[in-house]
Amino acid sequence: MATNKILIAQGGGPTAVINQSLVGAVLAARGFRGIDLVYGARHGVRGIVNEDFVDLTQETSHNLERVAATPASALGSTRDKPDVKYCQEIFKVLQAHGIGQFFYIGGNDSSDTVRIVSEEAAKAGYPLRCMHIPKTIDNDLVGNDHTPGFPSAARFVVQAFAGANLDNAALPGVYVGVVMGRHAGFLTAASALARKHPDDGPHLVYVPERTFSLDSFLADVKATHERLGRCIVAVSEGIHDASGEPIATQLAKSVERDAHGNVQLSGTGALADQLCDQIKEKLKIKRVRGDTFGYLQRSFLGCVSDVDQHEAREAGEKAVQFAMWGERDGSVAIKRCGDYAVRYELIALDAVAGKTRVMEDELIAASGSDVTDAFRRYLQPLLGTGMPEAARLQAPAVAKVLGPR
Amino acid sequence: MATNKILIAQGGGPTAVINQSLVGAVLAARGFRGIDLVYGARHGVRGIVNEDFVDLTQETSHNLERVAATPASALGSTRDKPDVKYCQEIFKVLQAHGIGQFFYIGGNDSSDTVRIVSEEAAKAGYPLRCMHIPKTIDNDLVGNDHTPGFPSAARFVVQAFAGANLDNAALPGVYVGVVMGRHAGFLTAASALARKHPDDGPHLVYVPERTFSLDSFLADVKATHERLGRCIVAVSEGIHDASGEPIATQLAKSVERDAHGNVQLSGTGALADQLCDQIKEKLKIKRVRGDTFGYLQRSFLGCVSDVDQHEAREAGEKAVQFAMWGERDGSVAIKRCGDYAVRYELIALDAVAGKTRVMEDELIAASGSDVTDAFRRYLQPLLGTGMPEAARLQAPAVAKVLGPR
Numbered sequence: 001m002a003t004n005k006i007l008i009a010q011g012g013g014p015t016a017v018i019n020q021s022l023v024g025a026v027l028a029a030r031g032f033r034g035i036d037l038v039y040g041a042r043h044g045v046r047g048i049v050n051e052d053f054v055d056l057t058q059e060t061s062h063n064l065e066r067v068a069a070t071p072a073s074a075l076g077s078t079r080d081k082p083d084v085k086y087c088q089e090i091f092k093v094l095q096a097h098g099i100g101q102f103f104y105i106g107g108n109d110s111s112d113t114v115r116i117v118s119e120e121a122a123k124a125g126y127p128l129r130c131m132h133i134p135k136t137i138d139n140d141l142v143g144n145d146h147t148p149g150f151p152s153a154a155r156f157v158v159q160a161f162a163g164a165n166l167d168n169a170a171l172p173g174v175y176v177g178v179v180m181g182r183h184a185g186f187l188t189a190a191s192a193l194a195r196k197h198p199d200d201g202p203h204l205v206y207v208p209e210r211t212f213s214l215d216s217f218l219a220d221v222k223a224t225h226e227r228l229g230r231c232i233v234a235v236s237e238g239i240h241d242a243s244g245e246p247i248a249t250q251l252a253k254s255v256e257r258d259a260h261g262n263v264q265l266s267g268t269g270a271l272a273d274q275l276c277d278q279i280k281e282k283l284k285i286k287r288v289r290g291d292t293f294g295y296l297q298r299s300f301l302g303c304v305s306d307v308d309q310h311e312a313r314e315a316g317e318k319a320v321q322f323a324m325w326g327e328r329d330g331s332v333a334i335k336r337c338g339d340y341a342v343r344y345e346l347i348a349l350d351a352v353a354g355k356t357r358v359m360e361d362e363l364i365a366a367s368g369s370d371v372t373d374a375f376r377r378y379l380q381p382l383l384g385t386g387m388p389e390a391a392r393l394q395a396p397a398v399a400k401v402l403g404p405r
Numbered sequence: 406m407a408t409n410k411i412l413i414a415q416g417g418g419p420t421a422v423i424n425q426s427l428v429g430a431v432l433a434a435r436g437f438r439g440i441d442l443v444y445g446a447r448h449g450v451r452g453i454v455n456e457d458f459v460d461l462t463q464e465t466s467h468n469l470e471r472v473a474a475t476p477a478s479a480l481g482s483t484r485d486k487p488d489v490k491y492c493q494e495i496f497k498v499l500q501a502h503g504i505g506q507f508f509y510i511g512g513n514d515s516s517d518t519v520r521i522v523s524e525e526a527a528k529a530g531y532p533l534r535c536m537h538i539p540k541t542i543d544n545d546l547v548g549n550d551h552t553p554g555f556p557s558a559a560r561f562v563v564q565a566f567a568g569a570n571l572d573n574a575a576l577p578g579v580y581v582g583v584v585m586g587r588h589a590g591f592l593t594a595a596s597a598l599a600r601k602h603p604d605d606g607p608h609l610v611y612v613p614e615r616t617f618s619l620d621s622f623l624a625d626v627k628a629t630h631e632r633l634g635r636c637i638v639a640v641s642e643g644i645h646d647a648s649g650e651p652i653a654t655q656l657a658k659s660v661e662r663d664a665h666g667n668v669q670l671s672g673t674g675a676l677a678d679q680l681c682d683q684i685k686e687k688l689k690i691k692r693v694r695g696d697t698f699g700y701l702q703r704s705f706l707g708c709v710s711d712v713d714q715h716e717a718r719e720a721g722e723k724a725v726q727f728a729m730w731g732e733r734d735g736s737v738a739i740k741r742c743g744d745y746a747v748r749y750e751l752i753a754l755d756a757v758a759g760k761t762r763v764m765e766d767e768l769i770a771a772s773g774s775d776v777t778d779a780f781r782r783y784l785q786p787l788l789g790t791g792m793p794e795a796a797r798l799q800a801p802a803v804a805k806v807l808g809p810r
Contacts, residue, residue: 014576043575069793070796079576097806160705162706163706164700164704166477166704167476167477171478175700269674272673272674291697294695295694296569296698393479398458401456
């Protein structure tokens with residue numbers, strides 16, 4: 001049984017429901033007789049090493065509920081990716097404050113941090129329960145059917161493409177929408193659920209799990225445009241050639257790299273613009289427009305899946321239950337056990353840490369430019385209730401009086 | 406009294422509520438004893454000259470209601486801007502089909518088309534009632550308190566900046582969001598209503614009604630970033646220097662121009678990227694991200710102001726009432742007559758046609774980089790009910806144990 005003080009933090013990119021997990025854990029912890037204090041670290045692991053803590057025991061339940069319904073990370077986040085030395089610093093601070101349980105809400109980098117901290121505590125013989133709570137719009141955590149945050153971002157992508165499809169049907173042309181996801185194409189693939197009628201877009205969907213060929217892409221756009229007089233394309237920011245080089249890099253003159261040497265793919269409209277330029281130049285199509293969904297897809301206030309909200313809440317709550325009643329550290333994983341129902345399992349930290357899930361082959365169409373029915377069945381229940389629907393006129397044509405002139 | 410056949414069309418950029426106006430007019434017309442047939446032209450004036458009509462009398466009321474709730478132009482739209490010769494063609498087709506009333510839903514270009522067609526009918530002595538129904542997310546029609554379509558687009562911009570503000574507070578840096586509006590800054594200015602707490606973004610708002618200076622912009626961003634450790638900027642796509650040259654053109658190497666010689670400002674992420682590059686280079690700030698809201702802000706399925714929906718519906722309905730019971734052609738205008746209430750007036754076509762409203766001086770702060778309280782009071786009631794709200798944690802800080810190391 002752990003000591004009576006717990007610490008919670010949030011890492012990585014914010015999502016629409018990461019605060020649900022925070023509040024799920026805080027409220028569950030406050031309900032346990034053995035817990036006296038619930039601390040939150042500001043800006044993830046950075047806040048831990050800086051001892052930048054707030055006392056969440058002093059939040060009202062009402063305000064916690066309002067925060068739960070607010071997107072982004074209410075405690076603040078960080079892009080720091082701790083190495084062993086950094087994790088030793090984290091452990092020192094946890095020890096100094098007498099923390100008995102450590103909860104970190106984040107993606108696969110965050111689960112790796114939890115893993116190292118857990119090992120440091122074991123080495124030091126300090127009784128620390130370490131729990132990872134899953135979160136990522138990329139849906140790229142192994143061992144999970146899906147991850148909290150992804151369904152809401154997917155819903156945004158569906159609503160965006162459904163709207164873009166209507167706009168493009170009204171004013172025909174080519175439209176390219178670039179979606180987040182460096183290695184995993186789940187979020188880009190979600191765009192396919194925007195379709196209702198056979199001629200609805202997106203007509204082409206390109207994910208990073210398949211090699212992107214500019215020539216095939218242009219041929220696909222040309223064929224669709226000739227067939228329908230318009231074409232909507234969903235493209236992952238992470239599309240790359242056979243050698244793995246991002247298309248964004250190839251088409252750009254200058255690129256920005258982060259501390260890890262990764263090319264900056266988000267927060268720039270370059271890829272959409274480059275692909276549009278190629279379509280205008282090579283296919284001589286005049287009306288070509290590109291949008292990069294950017295930060296809107298993960299932060300937009302008021303676009304959320306209720307299924308995602310409830311699961312994120314439960315994931316936080318289950319993490320505390322596993323910590324209080326269980327005997328081991330781990331990562332909370334969502335398993336699908338019905339159509340549609342889920343259960344939560346505690347899986348080993350090293351089963352998740354630092355690993356990246358990508359789209360399974362059966363989810364991607366053989367053409368490489370669409371998804372399968374299996375993907376549609378997979379995603380549909382996650383999008384939640386109250387999904388807005390598009391309708392079109394059904395009126396018959398009127399006979400011409402003047403005829404061709 | 407007009408003949409028993411009416412024609413409706415939609416022009417210009419689609420909006421979230423333009424189908425409300427269409428359905429408002431169709432249902433009102435179908436309820437009048439004197440109307441036998443209600444035709445819709447596909448793709449605006451282009452569909453008229455091509456006799457591309459559908460018979461809206463054969464739509465079910467249920468489907469019309471579903472279409473009303475769907476964004477974009479259900480009949481299709483066009484960017485054609487008819488000259489006198491084109492309008493004579495339009496008139497010939499209306500005459501050939503025995504159309505007694507012509508309704509065109511659109512912006513100031515569309516109202517100019519209605520004006521010319523009205524004049525052609527008068528010259529020919531043909532009894533044609535011509536009505537313009539207002540629509541534009543730019544809110545740039547003179548004679549109107551505001552225009553249908555603008556409130557819903559403004560709501561999208563508010564929700565987008567409210568979310569971007571939360572995301573940026575979690576992972577601090579500079580964020581630049583580029584908003585539509587070539588000449589009128591209303592939609593960009595709407596971003597200011599995303600703020601709740603004094604340190605909330607957007608911290609800077611640049612509209613095309615004021616000359617944009619890159620040096621002042623950089624100084625403003627620097628000052629905000631030093632004060633808050635972060636900075637969110639809302640920028641109109643139409644910002645320009647003292648000579649009127651768009652900033653997008655100045656910073657770009659190559660630009661696209663449309664048939665009218667206008668530089669393409671929408672459908673490209675260039676301006677956001679260029680401003681971000683300037684901030685990185687000149688201010689040496691590392692985390693700088695830009696988003697161009699692009700087509701999402703006018704087409705996103707499921708982001709709409711209910712006030713806007715109701716007014717757009719009424720504008721369509723009033724147009725038919727004015728046509729049936731009135732004796733003159735005109736443009737339906739929304740007038741504010743209470744806090745908050747509106748009434749609809751029929752104003753002369755040449756009072757609206759081809760004219761552009763921009764933000765009044767009292768709506769723009771003296772600094773030139775913010776709006777005034779007058780603007781906030783103006784916009785607030787238009788955003789509609791059920792606006793999602795953001796909340797933040799209120800928890801007190803925990804005393805450090807280790808202290809500075």
